[in-house]
Amino acid sequence: MSVKLVLRILKCLQARYAVNLFYTNAGCSLVALNPFQPVACLYSPELMREYHVALCPQDLKPHIFAVAEQTYRNVQSQIEPVNQSIIVSGESGAGKTWTSRCLMKFYASVAASLISPKGNETVERIEKRVLDSNPVMEAFGNACTLRNNNSSRFGKYIQLQLDRFHHLSSASIQTFLLEKTRVAYQAPNERNFHIFYQITKGATAEERLEWNLPEGADYRWLPNSERNLDEDCFEVTRDAMFHLGIDRSTQNNIFKVLSGLLHLGNVQFSNPVDESQPCELEDNTKDFVKTAGDLLQIPVEELLESLRIRTITAGKQQQVFKKPCSRAECETRRDCLAKVIYAKLFEWLVLVINESIYGDPSGWTSFIGLLDVYGFEAFPENNLEQLCINYANEKLQQHFVAHYLKAQQECRLNRSSNTDLFQTRIEKALSNNQCLSRNKFSKKPNFIISHYAGKVCYQLAAMVEKNKDPIPPELVHVLQNSKDPLIHKLFPVTERNQNNIKTQSRAAVVTVVSKFKGSLEHLMQILNSTTPHYIRCIKPNADCKAMTFKKEEVLSQLQACGIVEAITISAAGFPISF
Ligand SMILES: Nc1ncnc2c1ncn2[C@@H]1O[C@H](COP(=O)(O)OP(=O)(O)OP(=O)(O)O)[C@@H](O)[C@H]1O
The missing domain is CATH 1.20.58.530 (Methane Monooxygenase Hydroxylase; Chain G, domain 1)
Known part of the structure; x- marks a missing residue:
């Protein structure tokens, strides 16, 4: 591709960025540069309306609302394919989550249903529930990383479903690849999922007592908790959960389990004097295993056995042997237990959110899908x-x-x-x-x-x-035997695996x-x-600074999102509109 054209694109984006023009049309894509600072009126309800009522929104300045409105009009026009999708991509910190949130707000406003669902004013409106899914998903699925203080550690596709009057009638969410390893391992200077900091910072004195979270206590899986972020706001998460139908008692149960995981993380093993014996617990961690067992409602002996002893079935008689795990294996099992509980909890939350925003397919006729997907990584x-x-x-x-x-x-x-x-x-x-x-x-x-x-x-x-991604069957077994109502729900005993560790280990691995x-x-x-629309989010600099445009960094992202390649393939090249 011509170097001249690349330089022209970069020069154009840089010039626009310098005068607070963050959006640029590049053929079929909208390039969105992250301002890294609040920009007055850039997403105001008045601006939403302006794009919504415009005779031709594409004639207004390039903006995500122009894409959103065009998409909405395509649905209204009923020309096939009626269903639309907006693919929001970019590297970590480029602004995908922000953009998706703004798009959801746009549709919640312009496609608001005129009457409350089920005709009942007391039922929370669908738009509110769709918007409430954001703080919940972000609390449980986002974390502070080196590249973004509020990084989504999962991919998300949300389908906004419209009735025949083109009002938002229901929605559904699909998630991908939650980075569950973060529960038990955080890279230097990164943090665990926001929700852990929210509960340790935001719990009331009474809750601290119940969840066993004394103020100022140290947890190995909670690094950098001295950093206070806007995302640490527990109340916002709780309110949103409540609006999605997760009552206070279930919330309490969730936070208790999460506290159990924090205590589990403090459990440390040491090599036994006699190798035929299970690993010992480091002296200062004995209380943690007990508290973890209490909070997860698993008898401490059973919990310890599942972490330290492997069950092997061998021979014609299918004899069962018990073999102590090495220290490294015990640690892997401890981490695995936390990861599997957290991943199931996240899955369950998505299910609850989906139930809360679900609509019978007969009630909607078209949809707009928003895909917030992690960009290319190297x-x-x-x-x-x-x-x-x-x-x-x-x-x-x-x-x-x-x-x-x-x-x-x-x-x-x-x-x-x-x-x-x-x-x-x-x-x-x-x-x-x-x-x-x-x-x-x-x-x-x-x-x-x-x-x-x-x-x-x-x-x-x-x-x-x-x-x-193997899960030792002993861990599944111990979770299935937990007396905790939430864990019980997350790990139901199925007929197949009832009291049968061997069957579980041989089960087909997905x-x-x-x-x-x-x-x-x-x-x-x-x-x-669907008819696709692309929004390519670009991070103008790696330091997340406002008013800083680094050409090399922008260029590599334009390449990674395929814009440069697309222009190369297309002999004609894409028009760039200002
Ligand atoms: N349009 C915007 N206006 C002002 N600030 C923005 C805008 N878009 C993004 N930001 C800032 O950039 C930060 C990172 O954005 P965002 O979390 O949306 O990135 P992301 O692409 O979703 O990253 P990740 O893949 O890590 O989740 C936001 O927390 C916010 O501070």
Whole structure:
């Protein structure tokens, strides 16, 4: 592509940014530069109205409301495909969540139903419930990272469903790939999910007593809690949960379980003197395991056994042996227990939110889908998470290219049982694929994929294990036996696994990739049946500073979101409108 054109695009974006023009049309996409400061009236109700009543919203300044209004009018026009989707993409901190929230507010305002759902004024309006899903999902699914104080650690697709009068009648939410490892591990200078800080900072004296959270107590899984963020506001989360139908007693139950996880994180093991014995508990952590057991309503002996002892069934007689776990295994089990509880809790919350905003399909005739998806990622070390994210980006880019430029790209991913075999299978499956290579100079097993946005080297170590995401059956068993009503609901005893640890361990493993691929394919089917609109969020500088535009950083993002590539493929190039 011509260097001149790239420079022209950059110059244009920079000039506009300098005079507070954050949105620019680039052909079929809207480029959204993050202002990193509040901009007066940029999202006011008056401005929403202006775009809503405009004769031709596209003639007004480029804005996300112009995209939103155009999308809404497409639905009203009833021209096939009636259903619409807005794909909001960009790297961490670029402004996807902010943009999605503003789009939801726009639709909650312009597509507000004239009467309350079910004709009952006391029932919370659907628009409010849809908006209330944001603080709840953000409290449980967002965290402060090096790149963004309020980073979404999951992908989200929300479908706003409209009735035949084009009023918002219901909605549904689908989430992808929650970064559950964060519960038990936070990178230096990063934090755990916001909700943990909200409960430790915002609980009342009475709740502190009940949840066993004394003021100023230290938790290993709660780093950097001295940093106070706007996102630490517990009351907002609680109110939103309440409006979504999660009553105070269930909330109490949730927070108690979360406190149990914090105590679990403080449990430390030490090697036993006699190796045939289970690991010992470090002296200063004995109280933590007891409190964790109390809060999770699991007898402490059972909890300790599930963390320290593996059950093996062997021989013709199917004899059951018990083998003490090593210290590292105990720690992995402790972390796994926390992750599995948190992931199930998040899944359950999404289910509750969906129930609260659900509408019978006979009540809606069209929809507008908003996809807030993590952008292309390339770190010094990349693993399964990046592979999944970049695979999703490949799919979306393919969709973008196919939709506008009718070109094709392919990138494949398989699963296997161990690192070497996996490497061999990848190489075999893709032997004729020029997009695959390997860093032969690295001692670590790896493979490189040439994505549309650049090459990424993936480390194979632990990838296969991460993909299987194994949960020791003893942990499932102990959770199924918990007396806590919420945990009981999250881990029901099914007929298949009742009292049968062996069956659980042999149960078909649904890998992370196969699950992710399945939901992605489902999503792509939906997107393919809609008219797509693209909003490409760009982070003008990595330091999140206002009024700072770094050309190289913007350029690499334009490349990563495919705008530069799209212009390259398109001989004509995209028009840029001011
Ligand atoms: N339009 C905007 N106006 C003012 N500030 C903004 C705007 N968009 C984003 N920001 C600022 O940038 C921060 C990061 O934005 P946001 O959380 O939406 O990023 P993101 O792309 O969703 O990141 P992640 O992928 O990590 O979740 C916000 O917390 C906010 O401070």
